[in-house]
Amino acid sequence: MRHLSASTFLTFTALIAASDLLAQERKPDFPVPDDVTVRSEAIISEGTRIAAEVFVQKKPASEKLPTIVMSHGWGGTAAALRPDAIVFAQAGYFVVAFDYRGWGKSDSRLVMSGKKPEVKEGGTLVAEVKEVREVVDPIDQTTDILNAINWVAGDRQCDTERIGLWGSSFSGGHVVYVAARDPRVKAFVSQVGSMDGRWAIGTPQIRAYTLGQGAARTRGLIGYPKPSEKFGSLTGAPVIEKFIGYAPIEDIGRCKDCAKLFMIAENEELFDNKDHAILAHERATGVKKLVTIKGIKHYGVYNEARDQAQKEAIAWYNEHLK
Template sequence: MRAILFLVLIAAFHAHAVAQPSKSRAAAIAQNYPAIPESIQRRPVTIWSDGTRMAGDLYLPADMAPEAKLPAIVFIAGTGGTKKGTPARMASVFVQNGYAFLAFDYRGWGESDSKLQMLEDMPEPNENGDVTVKARAISWQMDFADQVEDIRNAIAFVSGSPNVDNERIGVLGTSYGGGLATWIAANDSRVRCAAVQVPGMGGGRGPAAERRGLNLQTKQARGEIEPVPYETGAPRGKMSSYAHMRYNTAKSIGYDVIKAAEKITIPMLIIDAENEELIDRTKNGEWVAGILESNGTPVKYHVLKGIQHYGVYKKKFDEAASMEVEWFNQFLKSAQ
């Protein structure tokens, strides 16, 4: 693919995404939202994550009292997911059941700005710290380290909302985002309840995968290969439909959801698909459910019958969403 370059004046944290492999930012902006009832309001919000602007949508009841404090759900997207897709559909379900709901695009995904990779030596900054550089937008990266930071900042944003009870924040993750949500459930004390559906948790990666990540990091650090995947790193095989995405396994070193699950103490719902074709659920959701159960952590593991991975967004959407609302009602909404 041809590198798309641009000149940018950047001061401290002003980094705007303008280019993405095979899938433009303009296409994400042009995507339509699903219709929502008049009883629900959607507020576009800006979330800062390590100096980069993320685009978000905060959903609230339209007739909410100014002093109201609602429990909040932060949605964590899966591979290639954006705030206008699955979370925009889920938002109505949750808001109608008395929740605030936050959806956002990771840095470099959807409508969010990207980090920048300079493609030439940096000139001396002027008196304001500004430099003019030739740079590339770092977009559509499968980057565990950055996305954990993005999720933490989304939680921080919603916890500061005047209409959110920051003692009642939950996370809801799907697919790739289900693994991220599980890691966050283990490591962020602000999260009081979690639910994940068809989660990819990286079960079974093992030492060989760790070595590959370390070897990749060595080559990136030494400039022997692309420092950030652009021409390389596209998903293949069962995930080839996400050709605009880029894996950077060097950024997943030390990211072990299965080990993280040992630390989870908050209630967690795990929903899997009976005919899951993308992952081995016995080494992902089912495995984590067993860990939580053995540790005495409140957990429910449910398998949706008769569907494959993507059936949770279609045929079984209502069933899954209903179970998730019920779970959060029990363990988050009623929490004091």
């Protein structure tokens, strides 16, 4: 792999810094309470810029704050997390929410198409590329969360000894996967979380399809799914072979030093809680809690039960991050 020249690298980083500064100075285009500030940031994840928003009290209690990294679910964006992020910031937390690569305001991962381009003097090249956008890849998404932790740990307001994760639905499993791999995570909240991607090989027919997709993609016979392609009622088609190695339910035993809160919908309709959060809670060791929100289905946690879910999360973070 060829590297950027020093001058090109410096120019590139200067442009990023300038664009970040402009982004931070823009006023939010959504309602923000008087006691909370919001700024836009750029996180570099595997070479791609992902868009993030930071929420914090205008008059924080201390220089270093307990921190929450939030991640969205299947087909969502960070914009939908703003009501929760604001409430967490008002409770005294330094909060970061972001869009995965290829989603929302984040840049897309680029893949080369056509012939290998000629590298010009100075290490530059002109290439024909395709963007990978609005597809669902759990390995890429959890990598983005890990990189978001790396980024926030470098912020002067982040207390690196008190980092928590928040995930919902698909990312309710992501927080388990990440906490099992990053010891900096001291607590997580997983609400209505799915914990096992091995449905992709769950039956002989699905297994044959998944393995066939992986073989065809690696041989260049097929590309990635189209942006925003539907998968049942969900937006964003899966890069299905990536789900074979994604099983947070098998990772939960590695989260021994992390306080684990699982919230489930009593009338969950998308999957069986017994095979997901309930089983994860049973397998978990150390500090753990299972909360059932009565009378709701999966999406009720974003609607009629949102206040209750926020209060449960804040109480958990207050107990284990403050």
